[in-house]
Amino acid sequence: MGIRVVVVGAGLGGLALAQGLSRQGIDVVVYERDAANGRRQGDRVQLGPTGLAGLRRVLSQELHDLCLATASRPLAPPRMLDQKLNPTAENACLPREYTPETQTYAVHRATLREILLTGVNVRYGKEFTAYKLVGDRVKARFEDGHEDEADLLVGADGVGSAVRRQLLPHAEVNDAGLRLIYGRIPLHRRNELPAWVFERVFTLVRGPQAHVGLGPVILRNRPTDRLSPVDDYVACMVGTNRLPFDELRGMNGQELHHAAVSLIGDDWHRDVRCLLDRWDTESLFPLRIASAAEVEDWSTPGVTLLGDAVHAMSPTLAMGANTALRDGAELSHAIATSASLREAVSRYQARMLAYAMPLVQESRRIGRARIGQR
Structure with a gap:
């Protein structure tokens, strides 16, 4: 047997x-x-x-x-920026480029x-x-x-x-104390978003109360007939340790968007605020990191x-x-x-x-x- x-x-x-x-x-x-x-x-x-x-x-x-x-x-490999989009010291620890093996x-x-x-x-x-x-x-x-x-x-x-x-x-x-508000930014036209978003496989923008992660998904080939269709998008997440997860879990998309944007202060680069304005609120949901x-x-x-x-x-x-x-x-x-x-x-x-x-x-x-x- x-x-x-x-x-x-x-x-x-x-x-x-x-x-x-x-x-x-x-x-x-x-x-x-x-x-x-x-x-x-x-x-x-x-x-x-x-x-x-x-x-x-x-x-x-x-x-x-x-x-x-x-x-x-x-x-190109990931990078870390501050809220004004200046590179941070942590970038020295990240690879400058990928090889075929990495x-x-x-x-x-x-x-x-x-x-x-x-x-x-x-x-x-x-x-x-x-x-x-x-x-x-x-x-x-x-x-x-x-x-x-x-x-x-x-x-x-x-x-x-x-x-x-x-x-x-x-x-x-x-519980790691981190909460993510996760969603996607649709790409109807790529030139609608800042060019720097598409330079790296992932960009982390870090501010005093929150961080914003951006990961483009630009498909080389569309899924075939055997797979569900997918449009290009940018995965966008706002992470913080300042919001109770139980509250986030009870919010709808609009409320989650408001909660995320409230963490982004006036000292953040306007590109980041514009990106969050393009979030598809119906795609938003909260995650708790463990x-x-x-x-x-x-x-x-x-x-x-x-x-x-x-x-x-x-x-x-x-x-x-x-x-x-x-x-x-x-x-x-x-x-x-x-x-x-x-x-x-x-x-x-x-x-x-x-x-x-x-x-x-x-x-x-x-x-x-x-x-x-x-």
């Missing part, structure tokens, strides 16, 4: 794992609590070498090529997710509640009473992971974690999605090359914690130094 794997969570990491396992002929099913159209998690993902390598390891050549074909045009691309999250969903067995509207170890297997239970038994249960269910709560009840995920405390390796047979479920991190390094994609590739590879499933999971966990936890710590350090993270 072959291996059966149940993945909880149809985010990027869980789908990457499912792709890798499916290519090995392993029976894998993904359970997702949300409906098929999902909830907003942000429009843009910044894929660097780590994420790109993960995709290359789990996807067929056709799907991998489709990911690159629908990515944004390559741009090139980073912006991709539209929904398009990447559609590609990762290709051929994957996903069951929507299934909220995981608990698991039970049954001999060498594990039984997953869902809110609607459904149960599924597998050789391995993988919690890929994000920051609020229900799998993690049972597996590692002591593992802390802390950061995981360090966890030690665990030895529960048949259950493991990946992505934000185990190593949620501040977005300062743009490594959250990249690391989740690597997790999916690492676990898939470990299963393919290990003598047993127990050995595969053990190898994966040790390796994952070794590369992910330093990134959590570094993203926290930079977040505290640059954008007011706790």
Whole structure:
């Protein structure tokens, strides 16, 4: 009898794992609590070498090529500016240019997710509640009473992971104190926006009460008929540690826009204020940033974690999605090359914690130094 794997969570990491396992002929099913159209998690993902390598390891050549074909045009590395658009001292720590080995691309999250969903067995509207170890297997239970038994249960269910709560009840995920108001600026005509917005893959403009992040998504090729259409846009987010998340969560788009603009003072460059005036208010939603405390390796047979479920991190390094994609590739590879499933999971966990936890710590350090993270 072959291996059966149940993945909880149809985010990027869980789908990457499912792709890798499916290519090995392993029976894998993904359970997702949300409906098929999902909830907003942000429009843009910044894929660097780590994420790109993960995709290359789990996807067929056709799907991998489709990911690159629908990515944004390559741009120069990120930069940091003050509220008057002057470069800050932190730019000395950033690369001046990318090489072919370090090139980073912006991709539209929904398009990447559609590609990762290709051929994957996903069951929507299934909220995981608990698991039970049954001999060498594990039984997953869902809110609607459904149960599924597998050789391995993988919690890929994000920051609020229900799998993690049972597996590692002591593992802390802390509120980083940062709130983002996230949305997009449509690009009907590129010359409507300041030219400097399109020079870098990401620009962070930092003021005394808030920071503004701008990431253009200028597609090289339009998604094909098999993918949903996407227009060019600039992802625009305003971050602060001065607004209660519970209040933001109850606001509509217009109210979120007003809350963000209220943080931008008269000493900010007029370009920034003009950019916020072009925000699509219907696209706005709030995000709360979390950061995981360090966890030690665990030895529960048949259950493991990946992505934000185990190593949620501040977005300062743009490594959250990249690391989740690597997790999916690492676990898939470990299963393919290990003598047993127990050995595969053990190898994966040790390796994952070794590369992910330093990134959590570094993203926290930079977040505290640059954008007011706790």
